[in-house]
Amino acid sequence: MSMRTDLEIIKNWISPNSRILDLACGDGELLKDLKLQKKIEGYGLEIDLNKITEAITNNINVISTNLDSGLSQFSDKSFDTVIMTEALQAMKNPDLVLDEMLRVGKNCIVTFPNFGYWRARLSLAFYGRMPVTKKLDYQWYNTPNIHFCTVSDFEILCAEKNIHIKSKKFAAENLPDRLLKSLLPNLFSDTAIYLLSK
Amino acid sequence: MPDKISKDSVGLVTPETIKFEEPLELACGRTLVNYELVIETYGELNDDKSNAILVCHALSGHHHAAGYHSPADWKPGWWDNHIGPGKSIDTNQFFVVCPNNLGGCHGSTGPSSINPETGRVWGVDFPPLRARDWVKSQAKLADKLSIDKWAAVIGGSLGGMQAMRWALEFPDRIKHAIVIASAMKLSAQNIAFNEMARNAIKSDPDFQNGDFIEKNSQPRNGLALARMIGHVTYLSNEQMGSKFGRTLSAGSFQQGQYNPVEFEVESYLRHQGDAFSGSFDANTYLLMTRVLDYFDLAREYNNDAVKAFGVAQCDFLIVSFLSDWRFSSERSEEIVRALIDAKKNVSYAAIQSNLGHDAFLLKNEHYEKILTSYMNRIFNNDKKTQKISSTPEKIS
Numbered sequence: 345m346s347m348r349t350d351l352e353i354i355k356n357w358i359s360p361n362s363r364i365l366d367l368a369c370g371d372g373e374l375l376k377d378l379k380l381q382k383k384i385e386g387y388g389l390e391i392d393l394n395k396i397t398e399a400i401t402n403n404i405n406v407i408s409t410n411l412d413s414g415l416s417q418f419s420d421k422s423f424d425t426v427i428m429t430e431a432l433q434a435m436k437n438p439d440l441v442l443d444e445m446l447r448v449g450k451n452c453i454v455t456f457p458n459f460g461y462w463r464a465r466l467s468l469a470f471y472g473r474m475p476v477t478k479k480l481d482y483q484w485y486n487t488p489n490i491h492f493c494t495v496s497d498f499e500i501l502c503a504e505k506n507i508h509i510k511s512k513k514f515a516a517e518n519l520p521d522r523l524l525k526s527l528l529p530n531l532f533s534d535t536a537i538y539l540l541s542k
Numbered sequence: 543m544p545d546k547i548s549k550d551s552v553g554l555v556t557p558e559t560i561k562f563e564e565p566l567e568l569a570c571g572r573t574l575v576n577y578e579l580v581i582e583t584y585g586e587l588n589d590d591k592s593n594a595i596l597v598c599h600a601l602s603g604h605h606h607a608a609g610y611h612s613p614a615d616w617k618p619g620w621w622d623n624h625i626g627p628g629k630s631i632d633t634n635q636f637f638v639v640c641p642n643n644l645g646g647c648h649g650s651t652g653p654s655s656i657n658p659e660t661g662r663v664w665g666v667d668f669p670p671l672r673a674r675d676w677v678k679s680q681a682k683l684a685d686k687l688s689i690d691k692w693a694a695v696i697g698g699s700l701g702g703m704q705a706m707r708w709a710l711e712f713p714d715r716i717k718h719a720i721v722i723a724s725a726m727k728l729s730a731q732n733i734a735f736n737e738m739a740r741n742a743i744k745s746d747p748d749f750q751n752g753d754f755i756e757k758n759s760q761p762r763n764g765l766a767l768a769r770m771i772g773h774v775t776y777l778s779n780e781q782m783g784s785k786f787g788r789t790l791s792a793g794s795f796q797q798g799q800y801n802p803v804e805f806e807v808e809s810y811l812r813h814q815g816d817a818f819s820g821s822f823d824a825n826t827y828l829l830m831t832r833v834l835d836y837f838d839l840a841r842e843y844n845n846d847a848v849k850a851f852g853v854a855q856c857d858f859l860i861v862s863f864l865s866d867w868r869f870s871s872e873r874s875e876e877i878v879r880a881l882i883d884a885k886k887n888v889s890y891a892a893i894q895s896n897l898g899h900d901a902f903l904l905k906n907e908h909y910e911k912i913l914t915s916y917m918n919r920i921f922n923n924d925k926k927t928q929k930i931s932s933t934p935e936k937i938s
Contacts (some may be wrong), residue, residue: 362887387882393908396891400859400915403923407878410890417879 349515350429350455350537351377357453357511357539358382362424365448367441368431370395372404379382379404382392394499412436415444427453430535433489446507446542455537458514460494460530462521495530502540511539550626551618552584552609552633559649560686565732566644566679569672575658578607579683580649581641585633587687592924594689595631595863596680597621597640598697598704601772601830602822604648608642609631623905630913635921636693644679645671645829653825654755665825666752673700673837677707681715693920694718700830700870703837706877709854710839718920719854720913722861723902724835725873726847726880732868735775736831743824752825761824766815768827773814776863780897782807809842847880857887859916861909863901864894889916 353376358364360382366375367467370390378384389409390396398405409417412435426449428441433456435441445452458464459481464475482489493501495514503510514525514533524532547553559580561586568575578792587594597607601619608625610618624630625638642650645668653668684692695705702724709719728736743749746764750757757896774782786807793803845849858881862874871892891912895901901909 385885387888393891393893393912396889397908397911397915400889400912402921403919405887405889407882407888407890417875417882419883422883 350535353513353515353537354427354429355381356452358384358425358453359441360384363422365389365418365423365426367426367428367435367445367487369399369404369406372399374427374429375404375501376402377534388503393436409449411441413450414440418448421450425451425453429453429455431459432456433491433493435491438491438493438503441456442501442505442507446540448542450541451510452462453538454540455535456493456498457489458495458530458533458536460496461516461534462531463534465531477534495533495536498536498538502538506542508541509538510541513537547610550628552626554613555582555584555606555619557582557605557611557649559661560683561727562679562682562686564682566675566682568669568672569824570668572669574644574651574669577644577651577679578649578655579641579644579651579679580690581639581683582606582619583640584608584638585636587637587689590689591689592693593921594684594687594692595636595638596684596692596695596708597625597631597638598676598680598695598701599640599643599734600699600701600775601834602818602827604646605640605642606648607638617902620903623903624910624913630910630917631686631696632914632917633922635646636917639687639689640681641683643676643830645676645826645833647823647826650770653752653829654823656912663753665755666828668825668829670836671829671833672704673833674711676704676833677711680704680708681712683824684715685890690714690715692716693924694917696722697724698718699724699899700834700837703834703839706839707837709760709858710843710850713853713855716856717924718857718859718916719878720859720861720916721874722862722864723869723874723899725869726836726876726877729838729873733835735771735868736835740828740831741769742767742771743827746824749824752828754824756789760819762816762819763825764826765819766812767823768824769818769822770811773811774927775868775937776899778867778896780865780896781898784896786810811918827932847876848883851880851884851886854884855884858889859912860888860890862890862892862904863899863909865896866899866901868899 364384364386366388369390372388375386375388387405390409393411396406432438456513467475514529515535516522516525516533521532557580559578560857563576575609592675606619607621608619635842642648642930647654647851653664657664697705702721705719705721708716743764746761748759749761757764789806791804791809793801838849860874860878862871878890893909
């Protein structure tokens with residue numbers, strides 16, 4: 345299986361031997377790679393028992409957690425980096441989850457699908473339909489992704505919360521988008537990747 | 543025993559009695575001059591003795607964890623759901639050892655044994671024990687079996703407490719601790735349930751102040767009541783509702799008739815109590831519930847669980863069940879939190895189940911998958927380390 349682009353970018357932001365918490369870690373793919381390449385010490389949080397089973401098989405420390413109940417089990421600044429990839433939009437209260445991540449971690453990495461992407465806009469503007477993409481192949485009524493935002497929305501939230509954006513990267517799957525994404529990220533990137541601190 | 547032994551059963555097993563002639567100093571300051579542990583083992587110990595698993599039993603458990611003692615047995619050992627060829631604790635991969643704990647009543651030295659100093663049955667004079675005494679005696683057992691290091695120590699409930707104590711008392715003799723439906727210490731409510739059970743036993747006139755064996759009586763009513771109290775706390779309200787509801791096993795409420803009623807749940811509990819009181823020693827029940835109450839993982843570590851787990855060198859798997867209110871998931875999460883703060887390798891699974899505390903004994907798809915994947919990880923990682931350690935030999 346090929347590594348997701350956002351995961352490649354994240355790896356470059358992780359310092360060797362650091363302590364990592366990965367929220368909604370799935371089968372632990374990212375932590376497994378980081379363990380191997382960066383010798384990190386890490387824990388993954390996951391709610392789905394099937395994925396927890398896979399993560400255990402992948403030799404990952406994985407903890408049953410419902411992220412919507414917060415991260416109260418973790419002490420302040422107890423991790424170097426807290427990561428959440430492509431799951432912010434599935435949280436009941438993404439803003440509170442972000443607060444918790446920044447409390448527990450010295451740095452945070454967040455990635456999310458950008459709903460300002462031109463294809464999403466096109467779908468709504470011209471077809472009058474909620475966007476359904478290859479990556480997020482759900483209908484409006486059955487999607488776990490209940491809080492979509494755009495790159496601009498996210499940055500407004502960061503500004504309101506005084507969250508410092510240390511770095512940001514944008515990913516796009518198609519070639520023309522990849523060339524244009526740095527120019528107009530909110531229009532041409534399908535995935536946004538942020539390194540944050542407070 | 544079923545007509546045909548299924549392929550994933552360890553089949554017919556025979557317990558073994560291990561005698562220890564050297565004295566065992568106990569946490570209470572007293573000493574057992576000698577003692578016996580009755581054990582069962584399943585699977586084969588490999589050449590480098592690296593595949594040994596210690597299974598620690600809970601309050602009313604014993605050494606008979608899997609298989610059958612005779613073809614006439616109608617049910618297998620208490621953890622047969624999870625121990626056997628191809629099961630979560632795979633006896634094709636591991637050598638599983640399950641002792642009856644000291645103080646027990648299934649063959650190991652306990653209150654119903656003879657006190658060598660008096661020639662009389664110990665009864666209530668048997669020294670009070672702590673989980674650390676069990677762990678110590680299990681370490682002596684490991685010595686006898688030439689096992690330097692357990693691949694894992696596994697236990698549910700009170701068994702989980704022993705697994706955690708192992709990790710702190712003998713950090714270099716355990717690679718993994720699997721702690722299921724357990725806690726670092728009991729809550730006041732939990733101790734209260736145990737005290738009700740103890741009072742039920744002690745208030746039975748046949749208890750004879752604990753001297754019932756010498757006086758040829760059995761406090762069966764008290765023991766049955768103690769078991770009923772305990773048993774209710776091991777089930778969930780939801781499960782009791784679906785299993786019994788308000789169904790009557792006798793009588794009716796029809797007006798104009800006197801036909802005394804009995805709810806099914808009443809007959810069930812009575813049956814559970816009766817069956818238990820015929821096979822368990824009342825003094826052992828008092829002793830075991832006290833071990834539970836006294837257990838406090840971090841007491842000797844300044845009441846700091848992070849400091850306590852800091853001593854451990856093994857990796858941990860913690861499992862809880864969401865409908866378990868006697869050893870709730872919150873208790874397991876306290877363990878997990880302390881382990882993370884102590885920077886230990888830990889995985890934790892909170893399993894969906896409506897079977898209450900008893901879920902740890904029963905079949906459950908997710909529970910089995912989690913346990914199996916963790917056991918496979920132990921087995922595969924061990925193979926890897928074996929490969930690494932065997933390389934220099936090849937060169938020479």
